[in-house]
């Protein structure tokens with residue numbers, strides 16, 4: 257498992273979404289490592305991490321439990337025994353729910369970014385199967401070009417070519433097996449709405465006002481069910497709000513860490 261490690265203090269684990277890698281968090285490890293011990297792994301099958309630990313033949317589903325266990329093993333290998341703040345974007349949020357379910361004592365706080373608690377609808381499951389067909393027949397580039405328009409806000413497409421290019425570049429590093437593994441894992445992920453009202457750690461929810469992937473209604477529902485959760489909606493930001501609005505994003509995370517002292 258490849259990872260970025262910076263700073264010292266409370267461990268802040270940044271879990272990327274799909275089809276991405278740890279490089280989406282560059283502004284966060286630059287901007288937050290004076291305050292926290294920032295750890296940003298490449299999830300299996302992405303960036304520089306291996307596709308399998310040897311116990312699976314590819315392709316296979318990267319279940320949210322497998323990905324959560326990867327994070328727990330990573331913390332063990334780093335010798336981290338104190339509870340951590342988990343910050344998961346989209347699929348990284350699904351992994352955070354799985355981690356919280358499996359290792360509640362290891363979690364000091366949750367930052368849920370552009371994510372949702374519901375499982376896939378039947379329609380979303382069919383779309384996952386279509387994604388798998390598309391990547392098998394037309395390759396990673398076809399997936400990137402179909403997803404990219406929904407990953408960023410209209411403003412980013414109009415005025416921030418650098419962010420659009422960077423997001424495309426990061427997505428293009430994905431592999432066919434990684435995309436299939438994530439798609440199969442997300443397709444059958446469990447519904448996490450049942451645990452929301454039992455979350456007992458400080459929780460910050462960050463969303464992009466122009467997110468085209470996670471509907472605002474699901475974000476609001478999450479906020480209303482997690483006791484004491486704070487929701488901040490970032491303006492002129494889409495699904496990759498941490499890349500599109502890094503200053504506001506980092507300020508909110510900073511205030512959360514300093515204020516809540518989880």
Ligand code: MLT
Pocket residue numbers: 272273274275345346347348442469495
């Ligand atoms: C992500 O950004 O991780 C994905 O859009 C999540 C999903 O497809 O459900």
